Amino acid sequence: GAVVSQHPSWVICKSGTSVKIECRSLDFQATTMFWYRQFPKQSLMLMATSNEGSKATYEQGVEKDKFLINHASLTLSTLTVTSAHPEDSSFYICSAREATGGNRGYTFGSGTRLTVV
Amino acid sequence: AQSVTQLDSHVSVSEGTPVLLRCNYSSSYSPSLFWYVQHPNKGLQLLLKYTSAATLVKGINGFEAEFKKSETSFHLTKPSAHMSDAAEYFCVVDPFGNEKLTFGTGTRLTIIP
Numbered sequence: 001g002a003v004v005s006q007h008p009s010w011v012i013c014k015s016g017t018s019v020k021i022e023c024r025s026l027d028f029q030a031t032t033m034f035w036y037r038q039f040p041k042q043s044l045m046l047m048a049t050s051n052e053g054s055k056a057t058y059e060q061g062v063e064k065d066k067f068l069i070n071h072a073s074l075t076l077s078t079l080t081v082t083s084a085h086p087e088d089s090s091f092y093i094c095s096a097r098e099a100t101g102g103n104r105g106y107t108f109g110s111g112t113r114l115t116v117v
Numbered sequence: 118a119q120s121v122t123q124l125d126s127h128v129s130v131s132e133g134t135p136v137l138l139r140c141n142y143s144s145s146y147s148p149s150l151f152w153y154v155q156h157p158n159k160g161l162q163l164l165l166k167y168t169s170a171a172t173l174v175k176g177i178n179g180f181e182a183e184f185k186k187s188e189t190s191f192h193l194t195k196p197s198a199h200m201s202d203a204a205e206y207f208c209v210v211d212p213f214g215n216e217k218l219t220f221g222t223g224t225r226l227t228i229i230p
Contacts, residue, residue, distance in 0.1 A: 034218070043223050044161075044207070046218065091158070095218075108161040111158070113158060
């Protein structure tokens with residue numbers, strides 16, 4: 001089945017530093033990947049839609065200069081949290097849909113727990 | 118516009134008894150609907166999906182859901198709960214032609230031994 005690998009699974013960083021999270025589709029190509037943020041005991045909120053070879057589309061209220069998204073290939077999207085602050089601490093999850101429009105639904109990564117100290 | 122309402126934030130059932138997690142949706146289009154499960158500190162795993170084919174959808178681990186257009190519902194059921202079913206469940210709608218998934222607020226399922 002479709003597999004999305006997200007790395008790292010957890011990271012602790014100091015305030016002011018940047019953190020990069022990778023999302024890879026392992027056995028399919030994804031022209032579009034999605035980045036979500038999940039606060040404790042809450043649902044997922046879409047942050048941005050990542051399109052291969054073009055700029056990401058950010059949801060209202062999401063700072064594009066803080067959350068940099070790069071989708072350099074059909075199998076890799078990255079989210080970089082720049083100048084991280086404690087309020088950026090959260091669980092970040094990516095998802096991908098097969099480029100051929102397959103009927104698999106959306107495959108999610110296993111998530112990254114970011115703690116900013 | 119589309120939305121998803123999960124009617125129960127928390128459901129507790131005894132092991133071996135049926136599970137019912139309720140979901141209502143609203144959508145301007147013929148939607149695709151999904152149920153995902155999330156175990157603590159993990160990503161989401163697809164349980165099942167409805168994409169305008171059979172209205173009764175069978176998923177993994179014995180779960181199934183029935184799409185009822187007249188009631189705008191997509192409730193998730195399982196005949197007999199297992200301890201490993203304890204997790205958070207999300208009902209999700211994908212409106213036709215729009216890849217922006219809308220998530221319900223989630224239902225936490227607790228299994229009582």
